[in-house]
Amino acid sequence: MPQKKGDTLLNCKVLDSVLQQAVDAQALVGASYAVILEGKVIARHWVGHADREAGVLLRSDHLFRAFSNTKLVTSIAALQLHEQGLFDFDDPVGDYLPALQELRVLKPGAVSLDDTEPAREPVRIRHLLTHTAGFTYGFLDPTAPIAKAYAQAGMADPTVSLEEQIARLAHLPLLFQPGTRWNYSVATDVVGRLVEVLSGSALDRYFERHVFRPAGMTDTGFTVPTQHATRLAALYVGDLATPLKPGLARADRLMHPGAYLVPQARLNPGGGLVTSLDDYTRLLQILLRGGAPLLQPESMRLVEQNQLPDGMWIQFPGSPMIKGRGHSFVSSVTVDSFEGEPNSRPGDLQWGGLAGTHWFYSPRERLGAVLMTQRYMGFGLPFWSEFKQAVRASGQRV
Secondary structure, three states: OOOOOOOOOOOOHHHHHHHHHHHHOOOOOEEEEEEEEOOEEEEEEEEEEEEOOOOEEOOOOOEEEOHHHHHHHHHHHHHHHHHOOOOOOOOEHHHOOHHHOOOEEEOOOOOOOOOEEEOOOOOEHHHHHHOOOOOOOHHHOOOOHHHHHHHHOOOOOOOOOHHHHHHHHOOOOEOOOOOOOOOOOOHHHHHHHHHHHHHOOOHHHHHHHHHHHHHOOOOOEOOOOHHHHHHEOOOEEOOOOOOOOOOOEEOHHHOOOOOOOOOOOOOOOOOOOEEEHHHHHHHHHHHHOOOOOOOOHHHHHHHHOOOOOOOOOEOOOOOOOEOOEEEOOOOEEEOOOOOOOOOOOOOOEEEEOOOOOEEEEEOOOOEEEEEEOOEEOOOOOHHHHHHHHHHHHHHHHO
16 A cells, blocks of 8 residues: 555546545545555545644544444454354344344334334344344434433443443334334444354454454554554534534534543444544455455455345435435445436445545445545535545546
């Protein structure tokens, strides 16, 4: 992997320009990226600051809160255990996590969280990997009664172990019957606990031995070592009500004390990792090259193929259904081109994190990219779509 900013196979001026415009418009403080073609890094640059107030320019070695881009690692871990024959995708998760055996479901039109009915079928492991189990995330619709119930149960409490989190989750109703809808959720947290139970190892140790070490990811983990604390890029936040409004403020106050710097009881499988541009690029390179040494070819088909039933598409609370965008066992996958994202093509896999970290790759074109930035609630802003479009155009010219 190139180690110097100018050591690339691709002229980065257009890509830099897209991100510099976002910095100049006060949509981002800084961003770094890598572009991969045929398994090789063809571009690797960065613009802006890691810490604006301290005047620290972004460097290649800065660390970033991955938030939901942690999910890719957790899903890979689960697929590894499936390769070992430790579970089948249609197995009820309650077979391995007994607390989740007797779940209740909110009745259609329920006005109270007590207005429930039994689940007609169990939550299966495939439901967890595709976010069709019926769980949710409180922050996506914070005024909803179920969101308040999640908050009261401490679903995001860093002092609660993953085992205890799942025990508390068992007392909350599902939003819908398992397998009938898609809803982004804490399902990946359940997958993380499943990895612990099936492997007999704490999640951080499993990741280190079976994902990070074989992938050569030396800067990724749930906690930043003390000697590397200054490498953690600052977190910023914009106007949450008007995301396109220029201006960013420090968002340190939004994190719990010691977040990412002090070990916490809860290892967050859905959003807790810190990583670097180079580490996450190595992970994407492995997928683009066919999965080895992390996954076998059979598992890569599950990584890259839509696993949702016909006619079921991704839909976030308060947003229209994204017709044409399904979900594999690790991320969203474009099944058909759709108006909302003209730069996506059938077969594209992609995901993003809460702070605007993004990745995508196209198995057909053998093209992919990783983008790192730190803007809280920064996913879904135009910079990513514009950057991806520029990447696709640049990759075609190589």
